[in-house]
Each structure stands twice: as C-alpha cells, then as structure tokens.
Amino acid sequence: MIQASAVQHGMWVAVSSAAPTAYHMPLVVTFAHDPDVALLAKSCAAVVERHALLSSAIVDRDGVAYLTRACAPGLRVAGPDESVDEEIARPFDLAEGPLVRFALFGRTLMITAHHLVFDGHSKEVLLRELAAFYAGEIPAPLPRTAADELAADTARLAEGRTAAAEYWSGRWAEPLPVVVGDHVLTGRHHGAGQVHAFEPPVPDLPGLTRFETLLAAIHATISGYGNPRVTTGVDLSTREPGLVGTIGSYATELPVDSQPDPDSSFAQFAAELRAALRAMYPHRSVPLARAVRRLRPHAAVAPVSVSYRRGGAAPRFDGVPADVDWLAFAGSVRGDLQLQAVDDGTTVTARLRYSAAAAPVAARLAEDLCGVLTRVALAPETRLRDLFASSTSAPPVAVEARASAPASVHGGELVEPVLAIWRDVFGNQAIGPDDDLFDLGGDSLTATQIIARMRKTLGLDIDIDTFFDYPTVNGVLDAAGAR
Template identity: 45%
Template sequence: MTEVSFAQHGMWINERMGAGPAYHMPIVIRLPGPPDRGVLAKAVVAVAERHPLLGSAVQERDGVLHLVPARTPPALADTPVEGPFDLERGPLVRFSLDGRTLLVEAHHLVFDGQSKDILVADLAAFCEGTVPPPLGTADHAALQRERVAARLGQAREFWAERWREPGELAVPGGVLRSRKAGPGKAAEFRLDVPEVGGLTRFEVVLAALHTLLRSYGNAGVVTAVDLSTRTEAEAGHIGPFVNELPVFTSPSPGTPFAEFAAGLRAELRQLYAVREVPIARAVPGVKPHAALAPVSVSYRRAGRQVPGWEVELLAFNQAVRGALQLQLLDEPDGLRASLRYDPDELAEPDRVADDLRSLLSRIGPDRLLSELVPFQGVCAPNVAVAAAGSTPAVAGHPLLAEITAIWEEVLKFSPVEPHDDIFDLGGHSLTITQIIARMRKRLNVEIELDDFFDNPTIAGVLEVIRR
C-alpha cells in the first residue's frame, strides 16, 4: 500500500466530479494475423506483473488516498468492457481481443502518453518469448513528493509573477471557455512543421498556435501544456509521470516569428525547472478543474515500432477535457495531430486546423507575425471572473464549532472565520478530502466533493448540510 502522487490525487478528484471517459487512454493494436490467444493472454499477465500499477485500485483512508492491489488482476477479455473504471475495485487497465484487434484501455491515474509505447514494447517482447530487462523498484509517489517539496519555494516565486486565472478565448464562430470534461469530437490531420534554427518542432507548433489564437482577437493567450516529469529512475516504468502547467504570452503582430518563438522557448526553459510542482501547490486559491485552461497541448515522440503491428496511439476516447485539446505525435514520417474539442464551443474545428496549417506553411525566421496570419482587433479582456455567491448566516448552527475545529486542525491555521475561502487560506484538493473524511468520521456528516468545491467556506458547507 502506498500513498498516491499529487497528479493521481488531482485525477481522482476530477473523476469523482464527473470526468467520465476523459481520463480513459485507449490503444488499438491491429495484429498481422489471428494471434495465439493463449500466448497473448500470458503476455498480458506478464505485463501487468511487470508494471504492478496497472493492477491497482485507489482507496480512501481518513481522507488520504492509497494505491492497493485490485480485487481481480488484469486479464485478456473476449469483449471490451464498457463504462467507467471502478477506481476502488480496479484494475485500472483493460485488455480485450476481437479477431486480430487488441484494444487496451488504461486510466490516466496509472498511465501517460509515454506509457503507451512502454506497454506496446513490453507486450510485444512477452509475445515473442523475450523477457525485458528488469525494472528497479521505487515508491514513485513518495519520490515525487520529495522533489516537489524541494522545488516548492522556487515554484511559488516563479508563478507569483506570472499566474492569472485562465479566461475565455475567442475563435472563429464562438468562444472557448470550458474547463470541464465532457463528450467530445476529434479531427486528425498532418502538420508540416518548418525548421527554425534553435527551436524544436513542439516549440514551433506552440508558438504558431499562440500566434493563431492572438490573431483571433485575444489580447493575452494561455494554453496548458503537458510536461513530462519522468526522471532516470522512472525510465521504462508505466505511470502518470506528467504535469499540466500554463504558458502565457501576448504575441505582438509586429514581432518576427523567430524572435517571438525564441522568447517562448526561453519561458518554457524556466517552466521546466518547476515542472514537477502542481499549480495548486504553488499558487493559493487555485480550484480544481478537469482542464487547467480551455485550450491545452500535448506533444511526444513515438516510440519504437513493432514490426507487423499497426498501433493506433492517438485512438480517441470520445471525450475532451476543456474546450480544445491538441495532441501531437511526432512520428518518423512527420507530425500527426489530433484536435479534440467540445462541439458546443468550437463550431469550426476544420477552420482552426486549416488556419494552423496555413500559418505554419508561411513561417520564415524574419517574417513578422502579421505576415503569417491576418490579425483581428482585440476582443474584450478574457478574464475569468467567479460569480459572487450568497453568504448564509451561520451563527448558532450546532455544528459550527466542531467543523471550524476540523478546518483549523487540517489547515494548521487559526482562527478560520465562517466566510473564509479555503483556497484563499492555502487549502487544496488533498486538504478538502481530509476535511470531508474527518467530518464523516467524527460528525457522521457526508458532503460531496463537488458541493464542497462549489461552497468552499465553512458557511457554505453548513448551508449544504442544511439542504
């Protein structure tokens, strides 16, 4: 039994708040012919034993989440399992075979993009009768907490100068504002990325995307980016070694692309130094969302291909976190993009994809941003504003003193007033689960996570209890 990592805790919170299939990570593998089912079934078991995280479940104990063995280990099924994962029972991976098509689906709690390549490579090795090199054992969640603690002061200083709550972004035919998880659609296409001296493909595409969003009339642009937190000790391991952090820019039409992109690269280099620290740990008052910003970007290089296997690494889970996700897979023959979007917010996905391709085709080191794409006038400031709620009277409530004592105990801060926002006091999702657990145990009072996040004060919690 081990305590979950910060990343896993955040995903668990959002899963409890209705993220649904947004955290499901499918891989479709088309085998060259009908496989030996017995050999494949043994390979599945071997992969799960090599990577015990796949055969785990998540249990809450006094407000602290722990990874425990699943009630049943992963196995090869004849038909796909529909519906959500049972996080408390596990396992957090599914394997099913239909003819010569193998479907693998893992929960993001135990998986990331690079884990797809590791799983495919290990599965192929076991099918061939080869045993991959042994992996070292380590409590990765504990190691992550140690690294976060060491960098927390640096991260707080970094974000104190940069952080602002991500707001809406104007796009053709609408406005992107969602940071929830929900049903989505996808468009897949190739991107031809020009070489620009001193920049990676990812940096060129990210600079182009920020330029494009600015051209739609957004004075300030923010996109969330997925950054790998893997260390040498975690190479070859399956797990959620990733953190989502925001990148803020204000592209100027009169700036040469190479200059703007170099500035973005410099900002990313500073961001990498604090990439392991979750934003909610570094910035007071950040409330949990399925997506950190309405627009997010992920990039990774494809791993070694298995001869004869057709592997669909960008298989779509029919869901999206936020309003728009751009997933980029760098393959030997070029960059493949999957644009996942909320159809209620992005009315013209093909237009955005075409505009991005067109902008990339015009890039030259000395060309101004305004020469790459026509810029619209600046829209109204895209600032996210929280709605002011009511402040119910709480004086005399029979649970006021006991709930206040629990808050002060968990927050290690006193006094806490009835209308103090827990996030303003430095609280976060882990704090809230601990408070909920202690209220349940001591007061026999149950409050749902989403109700707490919507009412993050003692007064708000008491109002929820009254209902």
C-alpha cells in the same frame, strides 16, 4: 496501501466530476496475422506483473487517495457482438481496480488504461515490452518499484514546492476564454466530444524544437482571432531519467502564457516562448494545484490543451510491424479543445478533440494552424500580424470573477462540528469560523480532506467549487444552506 502521488491525487479529485471516459487512455493494436492467443495472454500477464501499478486500485481514506492491490487483469477474448467503442467506454471501478484491461477482437488488441496509472509514454513502454515477452525475451529489471517511486515523488514535492510557489507567484493568472468569432471557449467543463484528424506541417526551424514551433504557431493562431493574451495548457513529462522504461502517470499539465506582439516576427516570438518554457521546466514536478493555493478545479488548465510526444515506433509481432493507433479517442474531452500530437521524426500526426461548444470552429482552427505553419516554414521572420490574414478583432473577455460570499449567519448547530474538522485537518486549534482556508495554508488537497470528513461524520455533501467560492466555515455552510 501507499499514498498516491501528487499528480494522481489531483487527477483522482477531478475524476469525480469528469465525463465517464475523460481519463480513459485507449491503445488499439492491429496484428498483421492472427496472434497466438495463449502466448498473447501470457505476455499481457507478464507486463502487468512487471508493472505493479497496472494491478492497483485507488481508495479514499478521509479525502486522501491511496493505492492498493487489486486483481491482475488478464486478456479477454471479446464476443462477436461486442465492439471496440463499447470496450473503450466501459467504466473503471477505481476502488476495485484493476485500472487497465486487455480485450482481443480478432486481430485487434484493445488496451484501455486509466490515466491514474498510465500516460502517453507508457503506451510505448507497454507495447515494447509486450512484443518482447511475445518473442520470448525478458526485459532488464526495473530500477525501482512503484512504492519506491511514490516515496521519491513525495520527497520531490517537499523539496520543490516552495520554489514552485515562488515561481508561480505573480505569474499565475486565471486563463482568459478563447474567442473565435462568436464562439467563446473555456477549460471549465468535461463532456462528450468529437475528433478532427490532421497532419500539421511542423517545420524544423533553427534554435527550436518541433514542439516549440508547433506551440508558438498555436499561440500565434489564437492571437490572430483577436485574443490579446493566450494561455495553453501543456502536458509535460515528470519522469526522472531512470524512469523511461516505467509505466505510470508521470505527466502534469502546466499553463504557458503569452501576449503576442503583432509587430514581432514569428522567430522572435517563438524564441521568447521557448525561454518561458525553459524557465518553467524546473518546476514541473510540482502540480500547479500544490503551488497555487487558490487554483480553482478545472477540467483543463486552459481552454486549449496541447499534448505532444516524440516516438510512436510500431512494435513487431511474429517479425511483422503491428498497426498502432497511438491517438485512439475515448469519446470525451477535457475543456473545449485538446490537441494530441505524435511526432515519429518525419510526420506529426494530430487529433484535435473538441466539445460541442467548439464544434463550429475546430476544423477552422486546425486549418488556420496549418496555414501559419506553412508560412513560417518559408519565412520565419514574418511578422505575426502578417501570418494570419483573416484575423478579427474580438472584444476582451473578462475573467470569471470569484463569487462574493453570502451574508454569513453566525451560529447554527453545524458551525462547531465543522470547525472541529477544519482544526483537526490543519492541526490548528485557533481557527475561527471566518478564517480563509487558503490564507491558512490550505489547497485543493486540504479541501478534499475536509469534504470527505464532513460527508462521513455530518452527512454533508459539499462540492469542491463551493470551497473556492466561499473558503470559510461560515461561508461554506451558508452557501450549502446548512445553517
């Protein structure tokens, strides 16, 4: 067994309270001709053998996630009564694995992977290699094994954690909800969702990438609804240069914060946002939860999440390009709004995934975003206040306050056994019942270790939110009524 990466561990903690398909990553490939089923099955097996992470499982060892070997997934030919939607929604057993599956529906290959071992870039890697094996080609050897890469991740985390903590100190603030008219959106919960497909007209502006232009337009649009501070969660790749051909979960979500000045031009605002992004990039290898100790677990780091990826070239099978849905929807949304976009160099294809809370405003936000992008393409020096004619003033929304601990009941037969667990996890015999977990240097990983040991040895099942509300031994026990 190998300890999971920091990104995988954070995701593993979140999965326990997530909607069933919140971390499913479906990929739908439709062939131009009937595929050779035996050859396709052999090709799937070759990709899995090449990327060992795909035939793995995630197990719990005292609150720490470890990777272990599972059976290799094979190609399954779906029956006539089965549907693609049912295949996407079929749950994964994380502890048994494997964490990817292949199902063939006539000419359509349905690949469903779990985000614990897969990211957006992995889709292209998998299809490129699947097409190569199908054509009888053998890709060049991978530079490192999965075990090597996990070891390197541990080293990167140790090396960069102090600098990341210093960077976020003073910068991190709990994202405010997004207010659109009478609707208040947050990143707090997972749930069933729907999707709105559109093509934002992202222009090529001097000094900006198309991603930077799109992100600045999203911030400008949200500020136009009367939100004085805007925070979006942005998916960033953590891949090292030598890992572009490796399948895995090399992505993290980090917050991008802005306070748009209505009198600034869009070009000026976008340049400032670009500078903020560039300053954050050196710290992307450290998950936010490892750099900000009191980071409360959320479905998404902000009410609006943005994932943008360049690429999307269609693989060729039997000499003909296959039709690929790179943004297939699994039916769940993390937070209230998730914008997924793929840029093929000409067109940006987007899917806005939205929760029931965001359903009344999702199409409006997409339309307004397209309007902002159209205007800045013609006149990037336009002031922000003039970009969004339908802007409304909305009352400020207060950040959700941290709950005060209930009156502590000192004593009780569980205090000493729980203290013993804390002391063992921290390696500190001086911990007292009113010492704060985060002041002691703990984080979400520490909390999950303590939760697992309390459940195993004392039969106490306490959720991680309780630790963030009441991060002391007395506080946790009083909140849980275990005294």
